[in-house]
Amino acid sequence: REYRPPARLTSQLLAARAAYVLRGNDQGVMTSAAPRLYPHMWSWDAAFVAVGLARLSVPRAITEIDTLLGAQWGDGMIPHIVFSPDATGYFPGPDRWGCHLGDVALAPPFPATSGICQPPVHAIALQRIVEAARRQGRSDRQAAGDFLERAWRPLVAWHRWLAEARDPHGHGRVAVLHGWESGMDNSPRWDGPYSRVEVGPDLPPYTRKDTAVVTDATMRPSDREYDRYLWLIEEMRRVRYDAAAMYETVSFAVEDVLVSALLAVACDVLADLGEERQQPAADVADLRGWARRFRAGVAGSVDPVTGLARDRDLRTGEWLSTPTIAGFAPLLCGGLSRADEAALLAQFEGDAWCGHPDLVAAVPPSTSPAAADFRAREYWRGPQWPVIAWLFHWSFARRGWAERAAVLREEGLRLVGAGDFAEYYDPTTGEPLGSMQQSWTAAAVLDWLC
């Protein structure tokens, strides 16, 4: 509790600094997720970055998503990392993934990519770009219209791939085959499934690079966790990233309730845009069908005792009920009865979550501060992530809960007010942690302030 937060910047200065961060991380046609720790493009970061960029330059926001879609795989998957040809400072890099080396049929030869995906928030970026363009002049509106035309098929293909390759039995929940696919790498949600991943004796040796940048190793996943992360990649490589084989064989396979909720929302957002802009009716019908299916899957995961949504381990069949922010997935996509939704909202705002008395800012921590698993400084095990606050803010606004959305914005700005644009924050002290000048943090702030 020693950290003493510096003074809050004015909104004007904070917005200017956020713009400066995105400018500084801009490599031309892609924005690094963070300057030193993550010198490449990450899939869901790119979508949030585009939301922020849309406030500065509609064409530049469009370029960001064009670059990402340029790396889409032949089956529709959008890879979780698009490697910058100009940067090397990240492990596992392209060679460890081995996707660009020729024997992975579906991967593009260039740019090099990873072989897994991340949460499908890209339709949100498209919608925000279209919306930002509406407030601009004719050329931006034209550019956004053309972009929608060109992004339509790739985005529908991406959602189709998630629905088919990652939910082949129609459970209404998307399977993730690596903790990284959830975007919440070492969340306690995954402790059970990871404990069942047995690292093979033939895991090729490796050297981490992240702990050279974030020198307080306790803020990052442990070496044991990394062994498992790398082992899963090994398993995927051995089946040449074939989606069906991966779903059957990779030793980590979990239905992710947050990703499922985001897919449901993203399908509706895209379908709304498609209807408005005369895209093919058959695509719109597919999107609506997936939205319904995944919304139902999310609602069906709710724990009758706690009211929180749950992930499900596909390898054991068991529901995973660790109380993390993912438990609030139904608030993003809807689908609960009014009473259940009201109870879940009360829980979100209550003293085990946003309203916990120890919190500096009332935005959702990644894990409940009231839970045994809570670690205030350990990555996805407790800290507050501004981008997650933004996501709930955006969803609440979309669902018509204007006052609640306004509170998340105000509290989110309190969290990031000193202008470090940290990756995550200690909820009990407000100390900025992980990487500074993180792009998606700056993007969230820009959207909030501009």
Ligand code: 9YW
């Ligand atoms: C890593 C880039 C990414 C995010 C993830 C986050 C982290 C990468 O950084 O993962 O190597 O730890 O967990 O959600 O997209 O910001």
